[in-house]
Amino acid sequence: xxxxxxxxxxxxxxxxxxxxxxxxxxxxxxxxxxxxxxxxxxxxxxxxxxxxxxxxxxxxxxxxxxxxxxxxxxxxxxxxxxxxxxxxxxxxxxxxxxxxxxxxxxxxxxxxxxxxxxxxxxxxxxxxxxxxxxxxxxxxxxxxxxxxxxxxxxxxxxxxxxxxxxxxxxxxxxxxxxxxxxxxxxxxxxxxxxxxxxxxxxxxxxxxxxxxxxxxxxxxxxxxxxxxxxxxxxxxxxxxxxxxxxxxxxxxxxxxxxxxxxxxxxxxxxxxxxxxxxxxxxxxxxxxxxxxxxxxxxxxxxxxxxxxxxxxxxxxxxxxxxxxxxxxxxx
Amino acid sequence: xxxxxxxxxxxxxxxxxxxxxxxxxxxxxxxxxxxxxxxxxxxxxxxxxxxxxxxxxxxxxxxxxxxxxxxxxxxxxxxxxxxxxxxxxxxxxxxxxxxxxxxxxxxxxxxxxxxxxxxxxxxxxxxxxxxxxxxxxxxxxxxxxxxxxxxxxxxxxxxxxxxxxxxxxxxxxxxxxxxxxxxxxxxxxxxx
Numbered sequence: 001x002x003x004x005x006x007x008x009x010x011x012x013x014x015x016x017x018x019x020x021x022x023x024x025x026x027x028x029x030x031x032x033x034x035x036x037x038x039x040x041x042x043x044x045x046x047x048x049x050x051x052x053x054x055x056x057x058x059x060x061x062x063x064x065x066x067x068x069x070x071x072x073x074x075x076x077x078x079x080x081x082x083x084x085x086x087x088x089x090x091x092x093x094x095x096x097x098x099x100x101x102x103x104x105x106x107x108x109x110x111x112x113x114x115x116x117x118x119x120x121x122x123x124x125x126x127x128x129x130x131x132x133x134x135x136x137x138x139x140x141x142x143x144x145x146x147x148x149x150x151x152x153x154x155x156x157x158x159x160x161x162x163x164x165x166x167x168x169x170x171x172x173x174x175x176x177x178x179x180x181x182x183x184x185x186x187x188x189x190x191x192x193x194x195x196x197x198x199x200x201x202x203x204x205x206x207x208x209x210x211x212x213x214x215x216x217x218x219x220x221x222x223x224x225x226x227x228x229x230x231x232x233x234x235x236x237x238x239x240x241x242x243x244x245x246x247x248x249x250x251x252x253x254x255x256x257x258x259x260x261x262x263x264x265x266x267x268x269x270x271x272x273x274x275x276x277x278x279x280x281x282x283x284x285x286x287x288x289x290x291x292x293x294x295x296x297x298x299x300x301x302x303x304x305x306x307x308x309x310x311x312x313x314x315x316x317x318x319x320x321x322x323x324x325x326x327x328x329x330x331x
Numbered sequence: 332x333x334x335x336x337x338x339x340x341x342x343x344x345x346x347x348x349x350x351x352x353x354x355x356x357x358x359x360x361x362x363x364x365x366x367x368x369x370x371x372x373x374x375x376x377x378x379x380x381x382x383x384x385x386x387x388x389x390x391x392x393x394x395x396x397x398x399x400x401x402x403x404x405x406x407x408x409x410x411x412x413x414x415x416x417x418x419x420x421x422x423x424x425x426x427x428x429x430x431x432x433x434x435x436x437x438x439x440x441x442x443x444x445x446x447x448x449x450x451x452x453x454x455x456x457x458x459x460x461x462x463x464x465x466x467x468x469x470x471x472x473x474x475x476x477x478x479x480x481x482x483x484x485x486x487x488x489x490x491x492x493x494x495x496x497x498x499x500x501x502x503x504x505x506x507x508x509x510x511x512x513x514x515x516x517x518x519x520x521x522x523x
Binding site for chain 2: 025027049050051057093095097102104106118120121153156157158160187189191192194223224225226227228230256258294300327329
């Protein structure tokens with residue numbers, strides 16, 4: 001809780017030093033939910049972001065989350081469920097636009113910039129579960145992977161190259177061992193279509209006793225949005241450590257057309273295969289359909305129905321997750 | 332023109348004094364005894380006004396927010412929507428006013444929308460539910476948005492009697508009459 005209080009204090013203290021006409025924003029989001037997998041969860045997330053002198057922006061994010069059981073990946077979309085307050089992201093960044101070019105520098109603690117990695121891509125969109133390839137313990141790349149280092153982005157707005165170098169600073173159940181991380185990402189924009197390719201070379205999160213070597217993954221991601229219809233997805237392939245491979249991906253469809261009023265429909269199809277000697281392999285296919293409903297002002301409710309097959313830790317082939325989220329922003 | 336104002340103008344003219352062609356209208360927007368910030372205030376335009384709109388206005392996307400969150404423009408104004416965040420935004424307006432959907436676009440790029448008819452447009456980002464702004468497109472050159480303290484100023488309003496309007500998110504539209512002229516260039520708008 002001290003960390004969260006420090007974050008709030010940082011946001012309050014930053015108020016008088018705003019350089020531009022923007023104000024510092026503090027966003028508080030609270031979610032409670034339950035799943036037919038006999039698990040309930042509660043989470044509080046606070047984010048503060050704004051500008052300080054010289055065009056430097058900061059972002060701070062802290063979260064507390066807990067759930068009644070850890071034998072499921074329900075409610076794994078955005079937070080580590082460690083039942084303690086944790087700082088998630090805390091970084092400063094500066095973006096320059098010399099002529100037609102774009103240069104961005106970021107330093108601090110930030111989400112691993114591999115694929116579709118921004119918090120806003122995962123935390124607000126109506127899915128209660130992270131994609132299988134983005135979950136903590138599925139031998140791929142967790143949403144809770146964080147870098148403690150520096151990130152540089154160069155190019156023109158529609159074609160950029162991003163390079164990150166740092167050390168793992170993960171939160172959640174999958175915490176990589178210390179060592180040097182490098183992430184390289186290229187991204188191109190063609191109309192409303194965004195295509196990205198990412199590469200990461202990092203340390204495994206599994207026990208050093210059996211997980212030798214480095215974790216190396218390559219991925220491709222696509223995003224498209226027009227007319228209230230968003231299509232996005234990622235496919236990754238690589239090795240979590242020597243002698244193993246993980247491949248998998250997901251495709252999301254998120255629809256909010258004018259005729260749907262307060263309802264946003266969400267659908268996901270995904271697959272994961274972790275190849276290692278029996279009996280440790282992990283594989284599965286999962287389909288999710290659901291809706292996010294803006295109930296009243298800042299209060300939203302969501303329901304997801306999940307059907308899965310394969311060898312995943314979940315107890316049931318079909319489950320239902322429900323939850324409500326209240327989000328408030330002060331300026 | 333009201334008889335009183337006409338008399339002032341005539342007397343001033345007889346005395347040789349120059350009557351200004353326009354006045355700055357100052358005022359405040361309040362809710363009860365509290366200042367009501369960021370309210371749009373406008374006057375109905377007299378017939379025959381041909382003043383051109385400002386060519387372009389910027390509605391920025393920065394720090395996962397729109398700035399300004401309340402924007403008033405003249406009909407025909409081009410509003411630019413630059414993305415100055417390192418995340419993608421998708422600006423759209425599906426409801427009243429101008430309807431558009433700009434799709435995803437990255438940092439360092441910008442899209443434009445011409446607000447070509449009067450009305451209120453509610454602007455959102457399809458990625459970030461907490462982002463919201465309002466654009467009020469007006470068929471008059473006499474409009475303004477009150478500041479954080481609820482104060483406003485409207486420059487170069489010709490003397491006369493006008494119907495004023497005031498709007499703010501979550502408040503009922505207010506309307507009334509205001510006289511602009513020598514000794515009469517202030518307006519207080521109060522929501523109950």
